[in-house]
Amino acid sequence: MAGRVRDRDRDRFSTATRLRLLGEQTAERVYRSQTRRQARRSRLTGRAALLALVLCTLVVALAYPIRQYVSQRGEIADLQRRQQEAQSRVDRLRDEKARWQDDSYAEQRIRDRLHLVMPGETGYVARDPDAAKRTRSEGDAKGRPWYSNVWDGVDKADRPDN
Numbered sequence: 001m002a003g004r005v006r007d008r009d010r011d012r013f014s015t016a017t018r019l020r021l022l023g024e025q026t027a028e029r030v031y032r033s034q035t036r037r038q039a040r041r042s043r044l045t046g047r048a049a050l051l052a053l054v055l056c057t058l059v060v061a062l063a064y065p066i067r068q069y070v071s072q073r074g075e076i077a078d079l080q081r082r083q084q085e086a087q088s089r090v091d092r093l094r095d096e097k098a099r100w101q102d103d104s105y106a107e108q109r110i111r112d113r114l115h116l117v118m119p120g121e122t123g124y125v126a127r128d129p130d131a132a133k134r135t136r137s138e139g140d141a142k143g144r145p146w147y148s149n150v151w152d153g154v155d156k157a158d159r160p161d162n
Contacts, residue, residue: 117123
């Protein structure tokens with residue numbers, strides 16, 4: 001009977017041993033698969049970190065040149081606009097110069113500005129009552145003709161300041 005107990009104990013022991021060995025093997029497999037996953041994750045994390053570092057370096061390295069490029073493009077557009085405005089002003093001035101080359105235009109403008117009358121003509125000046133109020137409010141000296149104000153300015157310029 002002692003032999004039977006030993007055989008049963010051995011079977012039980014061998015089954016327990018087998019289960020324990022099976023559990024250890026399973027635990028090792030799980031541990032190995034976890035370490036492989038962690039190794040893969042750590043490699044991917046390292047790669048991702050390197051990629052992020054390279055991208056950040058590129059962004060930092062290119063930020064200033066891109067900002068300069070954009071600001072220079074804005075300056076170029078502004079200069080082109082100013083050049084077009086200057087060219088249109090030059091064209092207007094050329095047209096005006098060509099008009100002033102015509103004697104009849106020059107005579108007409110001079111007569112309008114200076115109120116000149118040619119010999120044999122009778123000059124009339126129509127006064128607008130509202131114009132006198134406007135010129136007084138604008139600072140004209142007592143609503144006099146402009147040339148009187150000019151001469152007064154010349155006279156005042158000759159006087160020493162006391």
